[in-house]
Amino acid sequence: MEKIKTSHYRIEETVRLKDIPTLNTLGATEEELEEALSGERKKLAEFQNRMYAHGKYGVLICIQGMDTAGKDSLIREVFKDLNARGVVVHSFKIPSMLELRHDYLWRHYLALPERGKFSVFNRTHYENVLVTRVHPEYVLNENIPGIESVNDIGPEFWDKRFEQINNFEKLVAENGTLIFKFFLHISKEEQRQRLLRRLNKKSKNWKFSPGDLEERKLWDEYLKYYEEAINRTSTAHAPWYVLPADNKKACRLILADILYDELKKYKNIKEPQLDEDTMANLEYYKKQLEGE
Template identity: 60%
Template sequence: MKSELGTQYKVGKNFKLKDAPTDISSRVKPAEAKEALKKIRKDLAAFQEKLYAHNRYSVLVCLQGMDTSGKDSLIREVFEEFNVRGVVVNSFKTPSALELQHDYLWRHAIALPEKGKFGVFNRTHYENVLVTRVHPEYLLNEKIPGIENVKDLPRDFWEKRFGQINHFEEQLAENGTLLFKFFLNLSKKEQKARLLRRLEKEKHQWKFSPGDLAERKLWERYMDCYEDAIRHTSPPRAPWHVIPADDKDICRYLVASILLSRLETYKDIAYPKPEKAIQEHIRQYQQQLEQEKS
């Protein structure tokens, strides 16, 4: 299991999405991954308590992936042991009328976690260089000056957005946000199987939309856009990790392991010591409480 904790899922300079695995169940047993996660998530919860007491950093976990890649269940399982006040989850869907009255990063900026807490973005600011790139007509809703038609988009539009996102994340990192970005790499074959299960089970049918099938027809276009976005936005301070997602237990284990292994490198995150006056009289306070009559 330890062999999976290295840097093999971190995106490098010559990243190609087609070379990234979606299934590693021949090397990692799902049952073992599920069992290993139990301890890791307890350790993550313990770290969050220390993070809160230290009050200098926040943690932002960004999850991207095609529909049915397992983002919701990953959040539930990985953060199960957390104090509910220690983690805040935001799911970004179609921008509201209010959100469209601001720049495209605004709704993400106002949802950032405060110091001492974990924030999870279920779909992220990267939707603005993924969905809008596959469907550029959506950009017209942003009311960008000078763009009245898709044909008005300058040739370097997407490169500029990549740069804006990199600057946004750099600012976060410089101000104490520890940023993690995970692409849950699901195969088209496995998505088909999950959509069929969704239709077969009555309690899951509400999740299905005919639009899922329409988007599925654009799979290759989405993969091209993901690869381009990931390659342009994976600096050392905020690298992407592309996680095999065909097996949910393995996917959750890998994400949790990567989180914990990197967070443990921040040795300055520790419980603050009480004031000297309190330290000098701790035994006195203990005795005072012990002598109280019930």
């Protein structure tokens, strides 16, 4: 199996998504990929336990991708060995009426991880510079002062929104949130095949919507805005990683490997030490319990 190099996937300079491969099997069989992922899951679970005891950091994992990119199954398979109380998944849909009465980042602030925990965003605050750029009429639902029609939403509006997102991430990073942003990069042909499987497999029919085909027609537009968002917001404290997602099992392993490879660099995340008096009397406490 090929060695996974984090730097190969992290975006540190301007990229063109069309130039980045969407398929990488890592030269491994499905069984080898599953076995390797199992090992990475265990390491992530052990890290999360230490981080919880340490109590000073939280981890925010942002997952973005085109429809059918495999976000749901990736989240299920990568994080299923973590303590159920240590990881919270937030799936952001169309904003509710309550959410629309606040700024667009409000609901994401509420979902940030507690210290010691992982929060996984299935779709993220980046929808506000992706879906709304393809469909700018959605912005009108936010009731922003000075935005009365789509004609009021010009380049300066999006510049400001990127600035706000960068400031948001900088703020939370400076206060102990470790941020990882992953774009699951699939090909248009692979999406076609996955949509067909939804139609052909009865148990998957519920996932299909005719709207999926309408959005698919806007593929190039979405890719353009994904590319801009990634290039404008990949920073040292909140980097983007572009993962080849045509092979789901390899994509899951790459994400898990990158996540642990980066988290283990935080050598200061350790279980707290017992105070000297308690340490000195451990044998006494054990004898008390054994003598009951």
